[in-house]
Amino acid sequence: MTGWQFRGLRTRLLVAFALLSVFTAVAVAGIGYVRARDGILQRTQDNAAVEMTNQLKQLYPLPRRPVDANALQVAADRLNGRKNSALVTSGGHSAGDMPASVITPELRGAVQSGRVAWQRVDVGGVTQLALGSPLLISTGDRRNPTVPSGIEVYELRNLDAEIEAVNGLARNAWLAGGAALVVALILAVLAASSVLRPVGELQRAARRLGAGDLDARITVRGSDELASVAETFNSTADSLQRHVGELRRMEADARRFVADVSHELRTPLAAMTAVTDMLDAEAKRLPDAAGEAVRLVSQETHNLARLVNDLIEVTRFDSGTASLAVDDVDVAEAVRATLRARGFAVETDLPDGIRARVDPRRLDVIVANLVGNALRHGGEPVTVRLRGDQAGITLSVEDSGSGLDEEVLPHVFARFYKADTARSRSEGSGLGLAIAWENARLHHGELTAGNRPGGGAVFTLWLPREVRQ
Amino acid sequence: MPRVLLIEDDQAVRDGLRLALTYQGHTVDAVETGEEGLARLAGDPADVVVLDLMLPGMDGFEVCRRIRASGDLPIIMLTARNDDIDVVAGLEAGADDYVVKPAQARVLEARIRAVLRRTGGEPRGQGAKPGPERHGDLTIDREGLVVSKHGTVIGLAPTELRLLLELSASPGRVLSRQQLLESVWDQGYLGDSRLVDACVQRLRSKIEDDAAKPVYVQTLRGFGYRFGPL
Numbered sequence: 001m002t003g004w005q006f007r008g009l010r011t012r013l014l015v016a017f018a019l020l021s022v023f024t025a026v027a028v029a030g031i032g033y034v035r036a037r038d039g040i041l042q043r044t045q046d047n048a049a050v051e052m053t054n055q056l057k058q059l060y061p062l063p064r065r066p067v068d069a070n071a072l073q074v075a076a077d078r079l080n081g082r083k084n085s086a087l088v089t090s091g092g093h094s095a096g097d098m099p100a101s102v103i104t105p106e107l108r109g110a111v112q113s114g115r116v117a118w119q120r121v122d123v124g125g126v127t128q129l130a131l132g133s134p135l136l137i138s139t140g141d142r143r144n145p146t147v148p149s150g151i152e153v154y155e156l157r158n159l160d161a162e163i164e165a166v167n168g169l170a171r172n173a174w175l176a177g178g179a180a181l182v183v184a185l186i187l188a189v190l191a192a193s194s195v196l197r198p199v200g201e202l203q204r205a206a207r208r209l210g211a212g213d214l215d216a217r218i219t220v221r222g223s224d225e226l227a228s229v230a231e232t233f234n235s236t237a238d239s240l241q242r243h244v245g246e247l248r249r250m251e252a253d254a255r256r257f258v259a260d261v262s263h264e265l266r267t268p269l270a271a272m273t274a275v276t277d278m279l280d281a282e283a284k285r286l287p288d289a290a291g292e293a294v295r296l297v298s299q300e301t302h303n304l305a306r307l308v309n310d311l312i313e314v315t316r317f318d319s320g321t322a323s324l325a326v327d328d329v330d331v332a333e334a335v336r337a338t339l340r341a342r343g344f345a346v347e348t349d350l351p352d353g354i355r356a357r358v359d360p361r362r363l364d365v366i367v368a369n370l371v372g373n374a375l376r377h378g379g380e381p382v383t384v385r386l387r388g389d390q391a392g393i394t395l396s397v398e399d400s401g402s403g404l405d406e407e408v409l410p411h412v413f414a415r416f417y418k419a420d421t422a423r424s425r426s427e428g429s430g431l432g433l434a435i436a437w438e439n440a441r442l443h444h445g446e447l448t449a450g451n452r453p454g455g456g457a458v459f460t461l462w463l464p465r466e467v468r469q
Numbered sequence: 470m471p472r473v474l475l476i477e478d479d480q481a482v483r484d485g486l487r488l489a490l491t492y493q494g495h496t497v498d499a500v501e502t503g504e505e506g507l508a509r510l511a512g513d514p515a516d517v518v519v520l521d522l523m524l525p526g527m528d529g530f531e532v533c534r535r536i537r538a539s540g541d542l543p544i545i546m547l548t549a550r551n552d553d554i555d556v557v558a559g560l561e562a563g564a565d566d567y568v569v570k571p572a573q574a575r576v577l578e579a580r581i582r583a584v585l586r587r588t589g590g591e592p593r594g595q596g597a598k599p600g601p602e603r604h605g606d607l608t609i610d611r612e613g614l615v616v617s618k619h620g621t622v623i624g625l626a627p628t629e630l631r632l633l634l635e636l637s638a639s640p641g642r643v644l645s646r647q648q649l650l651e652s653v654w655d656q657g658y659l660g661d662s663r664l665v666d667a668c669v670q671r672l673r674s675k676i677e678d679d680a681a682k683p684v685y686v687q688t689l690r691g692f693g694y695r696f697g698p699l
Contacts, residue, residue, distance in 0.1 A: 267570075270482045275488055278492045325662060328692060328693075
């Protein structure tokens, strides 16, 4: 049985019911058939034996011995009937229509030992009953009441009617078995459905639950084991929903806290940032140490402001309030504008005429972060390459440093991830690459990091030509 | 030097900006609420308003609308959040430009200078012909900086006027949002194109017969804006 396995519950149930019904039908019908057949045959044989002994009485008084062929023929003619043929033998002679070949040695032996015997024999493919009886002579002696006369009488009886009756029985047994099988299969289908429908519902609900639909529940019917499974599922889903809800609330609270803190920091920072230009100008006129202190305050105010801005940007990605303001831009021109505005000196391969509908400000953030990152942590020369095709644009930023470690690669876009734990706080908030990645995702694009074969890291940005919003 | 009216509710920010702008040579009038600011404008007009959007009482959007309704004073919004919805709403309320807090004084100062430059001077377009130009029902006087429709003068804010002059200087030519940002707003290449969109909407509501079916300032999706053809 290749390829046909008892996988499904439905198949297994059907097979089990079918086997059970077939076994039962075979057992019941088979035993019934065998007993009925034996009974019929037994009765037939008994009747035949009784009939034969009655017929044999007509042969008395026996002809004198040695019996001649004529006398045998007369006896045989008496016994021959519609349904049977007879053979009378004595010594080497025999007479009658019955072929001697059907008399088996066992039958002959039994008859010669002085008993009435019968046996079913096969005559040309048809089962017939062969009976044999010795003719006995009464002696009047108590101890030995009879002696064999030497004459044996055989009869062959036709069993057509009985065989027909037995065949009828067999047919009925088959019909009953077949009907039982059909009924069993129907019951099996019904039983399987009654089990499988709730199981199917359970499976669908479990799948929905797994896909994140925490409202998935199933209707509980009745009070059987399946119903209790359904109840268990529902209560599990309830508690899962509660826990997930709690986790989400906690996460939302944490995010709100970060957002609130960032916003609260903005106001004092706005006041401080407003005066940094003044401080920078005045620092020149202050004595060394004081000037240095003022410059320090000014510089760190900017760093803090950038960190807070980046934090707020991240909270907007998290809360889903970040949105795109797309415009049709010449990407090469936009990248050059970014490099110009930041004063980045890099090698470029920026073919003109590659246009895409992107958010120019977000593209600027991505490019500035990637190039700034390459210049700070990679190594010069840094190359920015642009390519475009039907679907989108690809922008790669390659540096000539030592590349990214294998264990760093998966985390390179993580927030506040420092590749080198010993590295001091660099310029930049530690959120730049994370924000670049989020910006790419907002465009339905992607940002990936890897290493060049010749050493050096490469960051690749892919953006679709047109954002489907 | 230009006179700046600063409307900002937080005292530290107000003081910081007042100090810094004064240090740059501006005359600064700093008030705490929108109501105060409007009262101050009624008596003693400033050259430019720097307006915080998040104000107690009357909010910045309302203040912006009222200033716009009564005149063409340039307005620069201070947005505490760079939330897109705030920026767009502020621009729709009539602000000419915006600066995100925290901002360095020199950034704010540059925006102030840019917005004030729009009130005078020739637009950088192809050589304008002297005398008023006729474009359909519109008459544009580039020297007198007056725009009228059917002989009635239309009151345009400086940015709106500047945008119209820039577009009408080369009728039929498409200008991208980035080009307009550079020429009208003095922003580098990476300005916010929503400034252009919001200003175009305000301009249309004043010069078009039906702002939903514009004739003078037409949109070319994916490319930018074009004046005419009529």
